Structures are given as C-alpha cells and as structure tokens.
Amino acid sequence: MKKQAGWLIYKREDAAKNKGYIDWMLDEANTLDLDLHIYHREDLRIGHRFNELYVEHMLGPLSLPAFAIVRTIDPFFTRQLEQMGIACFNSSFVSEMANDKAKTHQHLSALGIPMTDTVYCNGRPTSKDMEFPFIAKETGGRGGKQVYLIENNADLAQLNDGNWIVQKPGRFGQDIRVFVVGNQVQAAVLRESASSFKANYTLGGTASLYELTSHDLALVEKVIEAFDFGLVGIDFIFAKDGSLMLNEIEDVVGSRTLSALSDMNIVREYLTFIKERISSF
Template sequence: YDGCDLENNRFFAERLCRYGNMSGYDTQIVLSEELDPEDAPDIVVSRSRNLDVITTLEEYGSTVYNRSSVSRICNDKSATYTFVQNLGIPCLDWSFGDISPPGPPWIVKSCIGHGGKEVHKVDDVASAIDLIQSMHDRKPIIQKMAGDAGKDLRVYVLGGRILASVMRSSDSDFRANFTLGGRAELHDVPDDAMSIIKKIVPELLPDFIGIDFVFDENGKAYLNEIEDVVGTRMLYELTDLDPARVYMEYITHSKISL
C-alpha cells in the first residue's frame, strides 16, 4: 500500500493479511515507501499505483498481483485509451487539449487521478483551457462527456472471471462514484460491455481489476477506465462475497499451478 491510501483501506488490507496467513503465508502489510527491494517477498499483493516500486519488486524476483504491465496501462488513462483503441474498443473522444472533442460540455481530468477526485465538467473553451493549464503537472486530458451522464457500470474481474457488476448513479453529480455519494446496485453486464471485457482480459492479463463503462443516450457502452487498485466497498456492501478471501484463494491456486 501507498501510505496515503492505507488508512482509508485498512479493513481490506487486514482481511488480505488474515486470509493470507490462513493460507499458510507469512503475510504483512508493508508501505511502498518503506519497502526494501533486496528483501523482496515471494508474493506481493500490490495495492499501490507506484509503478517504479512494482517494477523493482519484479526485478528482484517477486510475483506481483497485479503485475507491472497492468499498472502501467491502468494507472494512466491515456495509456488505457491507447491500449483499448488498438483493440478496436470504443471510448469517448479525447485529446491532450490540442484538439477539442465534440462538445461542450466536456470532461477535463487527470490521467493519473483516481476515485473521481480530479474529474471536472467544463461548459466553455475558456474554462477548459484554464483548467488544463492549472492541472499541467497531473497530465490532464479533455474528453467528450457521456450522453447518459451521472451513471456508470463497474465490472469486477478476478482471474479472468466476472465477480460482480454494479451500476453506479447520481442525480446531483456527473460523477457516479460510490465514495462520492453515488447510489449503487447490482446490475447485469450488457452484451456490448461483455464483448469489450472479453477483448481486454486476454490482452491485459490482469489478476484483479475493475472495468468501468459509461453510456451514450442510446445505451451504448464505452470503456471509461480500468482500475488496477480497484476498491471493494461496493462488493462488501451489495454482495455476500468477501473479495479479500476470494482474491487470496485465487493467488494460492495460481501459485500452485506455476
């Protein structure tokens, strides 16, 4: 874990430790800032977005869940969009600000943000330019706004299998994030979103991710982002699953099969 994230996610971290120890591993919570790569463990469950740390651990022999190639693509939205567009997967038009996608309104967001905290709606060119300039150190992009704003679908994928899918919505905010006060309910995965998932998973080879979709006025699904360090609060809230237990069981079985 990165130090800035651990306190808000200690419940899940401690459950991972609990099930890791129950599986026969000597499991500890370690901050990425305090890691000694020369004492790299055999297995790392990475809940960090620090690509340098993950890459270094792999170089020192650790098996990392999710691996560095997943982190590199998922924790930079421009890399995510390039990856999926090369697979023929639709995402909403975007640019680094040199060319405006259809609009306004537009969404301006950081490529390296998460949790909806660096995502802004803008209604005119001047506001977009000012915001992009103010976020210059956060790798901002400007993107067409989804036709059905305030709604998105998160699909949890573990080991190539769908654990659950949750529709998030908000009547008061164009962002539907659960942690920002949005509503959430279990929802079936539409056929077009399922087709996208089936293209992503064999190319990305993730262990545990969340794939987020937004929708246009006609209900067509567009890839919005792929969460490497995917939150689990909605799974605990809406299902009988214990994602920490399921994740650790997956890790144990995948290590046995190596």
C-alpha cells in the first residue's frame, strides 16, 4: 500500500530552533507508514491563476499531499491548502481562533465556560478600560510574551500600540495546560512560578503533572466540543476560589514540559490520530 504523503510546515527560523522535535516527528511518521516531508513556509507561494488555486515550492510545481501539519501561525495560508483539498492540522479555523486571544474569548463566551472578565480594547489599553490592577495581553502574543501586569499609569505607558485585551487577574503564578489530541485529553501539567505572575515553563517556571477532577474534565470537554482540534494545549488559570477559568488555547503547542515529566509519546498519538482521520475521508 502506498504511504500517505504529508507536509510538515515551519518557518525557517522556527525549524532551526525545533530541529529535535521535527526529527522526532519525521521518525514517528516513518514508523506509521506516513510519507512526511518538511517544508519552510517562506519557500511556499500561494495564489490563483486561471481561476484555480495553487501552491508552489520555490516557484516550482508540487504534488499535493493528503495532509499538512502546519506548525506556523498563518490561517490564510492554511485555508488555501484546505480549499485545495488538503486536510490541515490544526485547521485554519483553529489557527484563527486560537492565535487571537480576543477571538478565543468571543467565540467561547456563549458556552458557559468560566473566563475572567475581559475588555476587547480598541487599540492600546487605557486606565478607563478596567480598574487597576489588571492584565494586559496583546491578542497575538504567544508563550507568555506580550503579557503585562498593569498596576498604574506608568505601566500603561510602557505598552506598544497594537491589538489588546485587558483582564481581571486570577491567582498569580499558576496555571494548568491540558494537552489535547483530537477530542481526547492526553495529560495536564501544572505550571508555577514563585518570581512572576506568569507561570510559563519557558520563562523559568516549574512544572508537574496534574490530575484533573471530573469537574475539570467536563470543563475541558466543553471547550473541545467547540472546535475540531488536531493537537493543542488548552490553558486554564485559577480563580481566587481555586476553580479553573479558561485562559487561552495554544495552537502550535510544544511538548517540552510533558516530555520532561512523563514518557508519553504525544507525537505518536498525534500522528496516529492524523492517520486515522485521513483514512476516514
């Protein structure tokens, strides 16, 4: 049987930083009889000619794959591939919603999912948006970057122009990341920091495996039902009373913390999910 062909797409700079992860993906794909090839986003050009969409590699034609694992944030590009019949993981809809914090909260606001009070700012935040202290986040920020604790007007003055949301803070220095493949919860990690209100592992925080309660799982499943995920991290913060509130969804999620804390092979789980999904088309 012919192997199913797939593309693994990264920006060139990100590919250099994630070589180990890419090699892991390529090795696991091979064991699952998937013909996976790495492409840099900068080398792929999209458009339409004669009223037909196309994608080219370094200006040359390409044989289209059955699927693409898009590890860069470019929902417009992903949508092009989808419209050409390529199954994309994550989808353009997940990419668009997850990589804009305002859209994430807006999309989920009607589902009864607990979230901290949020203002979608018209430009840079001001003292009129919310009473101090509050958290200011650029809507497109990732990995805990472009997230600031605002306690006074001097803090506000340090913010750049851009698209922002502001939120009432939860419990500082703690959050939960739930790793999800398809509609299945794989694991959860508690991230903590004693020195910052941000708990991100990559910013110097610590991490440990976390056991979700039945109430927690029901909350996660509510989020899952609103999307068609491939692989994501769903992040929750703690309210003052210790309950969970949705914080954000990480589309191009890494698994460094999970790999450090367990022997789970989440890449194999992800690729197995993709293989089963494309086989059902």
